[in-house]
Amino acid sequence: xxxxxxxxxxxxxxxxxxxxxxxxxxxxxxxxxxxxxxxxxxxxxxxxxxxxxxxxxxxxxxxxxxxxxxxxxxxxxxxxxxxxxxxxxxxxxxxxxxxxxxxxxxxxxxxxxxxxxxxxxxxxxxxxxxxxxxxxxxxxxxxxxxxxxxxxxxxxxxxxxxxxxxxxxxxxxxxxxxxxxxxxxxxxxxxxxxxxxxxxxxxxxxxxxxxxxxxxxxxxxxxxxxxxxxxxxxxxxxxxxxxxxxxxxxxxxxxxxxxxxxxxxxxxxxxxxxxxxxxxxxxxxxxxxxxxxxxxxxxxxxxxxxxxxxxxxxxxxxxxxxxxxxxxxxxxxxxxxxxxxxxxxxxxxxxxxxxxxxxxxxxxxxxxxxxxxxxxxxxxxxxxxxxxxxxxxxxxxxxxxxxxxxxxxxxxxxxxxxxx
Ligand code: AMP
Ligand code: GLY
Numbered sequence: 001x002x003x004x005x006x007x008x009x010x011x012x013x014x015x016x017x018x019x020x021x022x023x024x025x026x027x028x029x030x031x032x033x034x035x036x037x038x039x040x041x042x043x044x045x046x047x048x049x050x051x052x053x054x055x056x057x058x059x060x061x062x063x064x065x066x067x068x069x070x071x072x073x074x075x076x077x078x079x080x081x082x083x084x085x086x087x088x089x090x091x092x093x094x095x096x097x098x099x100x101x102x103x104x105x106x107x108x109x110x111x112x113x114x115x116x117x118x119x120x121x122x123x124x125x126x127x128x129x130x131x132x133x134x135x136x137x138x139x140x141x142x143x144x145x146x147x148x149x150x151x152x153x154x155x156x157x158x159x160x161x162x163x164x165x166x167x168x169x170x171x172x173x174x175x176x177x178x179x180x181x182x183x184x185x186x187x188x189x190x191x192x193x194x195x196x197x198x199x200x201x202x203x204x205x206x207x208x209x210x211x212x213x214x215x216x217x218x219x220x221x222x223x224x225x226x227x228x229x230x231x232x233x234x235x236x237x238x239x240x241x242x243x244x245x246x247x248x249x250x251x252x253x254x255x256x257x258x259x260x261x262x263x264x265x266x267x268x269x270x271x272x273x274x275x276x277x278x279x280x281x282x283x284x285x286x287x288x289x290x291x292x293x294x295x296x297x298x299x300x301x302x303x304x305x306x307x308x309x310x311x312x313x314x315x316x317x318x319x320x321x322x323x324x325x326x327x328x329x330x331x332x333x334x335x336x337x338x339x340x341x342x343x344x345x346x347x348x349x350x351x352x353x354x355x356x357x358x359x360x361x362x363x364x365x366x367x368x369x370x371x372x373x374x375x376x377x378x379x380x381x382x383x384x385x386x387x388x389x390x391x392x393x394x395x396x397x398x399x400x401x402x403x404x405x406x407x408x409x410x411x412x413x414x415x416x417x418x419x420x
Contacts, residue, residue: 001026001306004058005041006048006078007069008032010333010366010384011291014298015069015305016041017362022306026065031057035375036365036383048073055081064088065309071148074267074287075101090309092287095263099254100270100287103153103184104146110282113257115250117282118142118187126171129183133163142186145170147179151227152340156188191276192237193283195293198251198271199308201317202264205255207247209300209324210238211293212418217340219416226340227381230332230417232392233296237275246273246280254285266312295364295384296329330395331386332403332417333366337410339380344410349375349382351405359398360388363406377408392418 003019003026005012013036019028020040031054033043044061046053048070055078058066068078068091077094091097098105110117123129133141143166145153153176157163170180198207211233217223250271258265270286270293289298298305302323311320336343352363352375364386367379383406387398396418403413 001065002061002063003028003306004061004063004066005030005033005069006054006066006073008034008037008048009070009291009379010364010381011289011294012069013037013040013364013366014295014386015067015289017364018298018301018305022304024304024306026306029061029063034365034378035368035370036363038370049076051076051078051081054078055085055087058082058087059085065090067091067309069289071097071100071286071288075148088313090313091267092265093263096258096265096267097287098263099258099265099285101148102146103144103284104182106285107184109254109257109261113253113260115253115257115282116279118189120184120186122182122184124182126167129167129171129185130164133157133167133185134160138188140188142188143167143170144184144186145176145180146182146184147176149176149179152176152225153179154225189274189276189281191274192235194235194238194242194273194275194280195231195290196238196246196251196271196273197289197293197297198269199312199317199322200255200265200267200269201312201315202259202266203255203315204317205251205269206317206322207243207251208297208322209233210235210243211290211296212236213290213293214414214417217335217414219414219420221420224340226335228290228292228333229335229414230330231292231296232330232396232418233293233300233328234392236392242275242280246271250280250282266315291366292331292333292384295331295386299329299362299386299388300325300327325388327388327390328392328395329386329388330392330399330418331364331384332396332399332413333381334383334385334403334406334408334411334413335381336367336377336379337412339412343380345376345378347377347408347410349377349406349408351407359402360395361398361402362386382408382411
């Protein structure tokens with residue numbers, strides 16, 4: 001069995017390592033992959049956004065299954081293109097991926113089906129948006145680009161002048177292109193955040209173990225948002241009682257709503273939740289595995305991932321029991337100097353040979369290149385040092401001990417993952 005993984009970050013590395021544990025012993029290939037992934041899977045130089053190139057690669061290599069991990073190719077209909085060629089694919093169709101690709105679609109879906117989320121209004125004109133914010137005079141105001149924006153499309157404006165800057169950069173300067181043609185202005189809500197990834201086959205939804213993502217770049221949860229600087233699993237706020245409430249009010253209704261809308265969701269649906277004093281609310285949906293949530297959730301999976309993927313594609317998720325390790329996991333991201341702003345690439349990574357394998361540690365490569373036997377930095381997020389252990393504290397202690405072995409010029413990371 002040959003499986004093609006589309007993507008090239010830490011999330012894809014974690015999924016590939018899990019696929020390699022399958023009892024079916026699949027051959028896993030990846031495009032584009034990265035330096036570390038190349039040690040686990042043959043990599044091909046095809047961009048995840050090159051739809052025709054990816055379909056051609058899958059055909060040429062005779063891949064029986066293609067796992068589409070990143071948001072862009074899902075929103076662009078790579079799964080539809082593969083299926084129309086008769087190739088099995090894991091991930092939502094373009095129509096179902098709208099749940100992430102358009103915040104307006106997601107918010108309207110929640111309103112129509114009574115799924116709890118922050119109140120909102122949609123605007124396609126900057127002056128009307130600003131007039132609404134001015135009249136409401138309720139700060140902070142949350143302003144979100146409708147479309148995909150590299151995880152940077154949410155602006156929390158503390159004042160009218162910050163709101164003016166946000167609206168003009170999204171809607172007039174179009175810093176995220178057409179993604180900012182429409183914006184959602186949302187009520188600011190507060191509470192602990194929880195990420196829940198869930199397998200869905202169009203009808204049945206099976207949530208995975210919970211996690212918590214640390215999105216801000218600096219210790220103490222300050223500084224700009226990043227793609228995620230670290231994660232822990234389980235999330236300490238996600239009790240069995242909260243999980244039950246989320247299943248009843250959010251997970252099952254969302255999957256049913258998508259089915260009713262004629263866009264059955266198959267793949268991994270990511271629920272970004274906030275546990276407010278009014279109960280859990282949806283902050284965002286993603287149509288894919290989260291990064292770096294996957295790095296702490298997937299290592300805890302005990303059931304064969306290939307069986308789950310097949311059940312998702314075949315609409316038989318209700319026939320399979322999914323088992324999880326009862327322990328915990330933690331992941332700390334090592335980032336390039338300057339990230340999430342400007343950063344340099346091509347720095348030599350030292351100490352990697354001393355890390356990995358021992359103590360339940362796995363080093364997932366997020367952005368590396370292999371050159372002449374040495375790993376070089378190749379992206380903002382470079383490595384995700386991950387450990388599984390009986391408790392989150394144990395896992396964090398192991399992770400931070402291993403980080404001491406690894407270095408590259410400009411390397412920075414948070415020292416308080418799981419602590420605040
Ligand atoms: P997102 O890119 O949608 O995950 O949003 C990034 C972050 O912005 C979230 O993790 C929240 O911390 C924050 N956020 C988004 N929407 C709201 C809201 N309505 N109220 C308060 N914070 C929010
Ligand atoms: N870690 C957040 C995301 O994957 O969007």
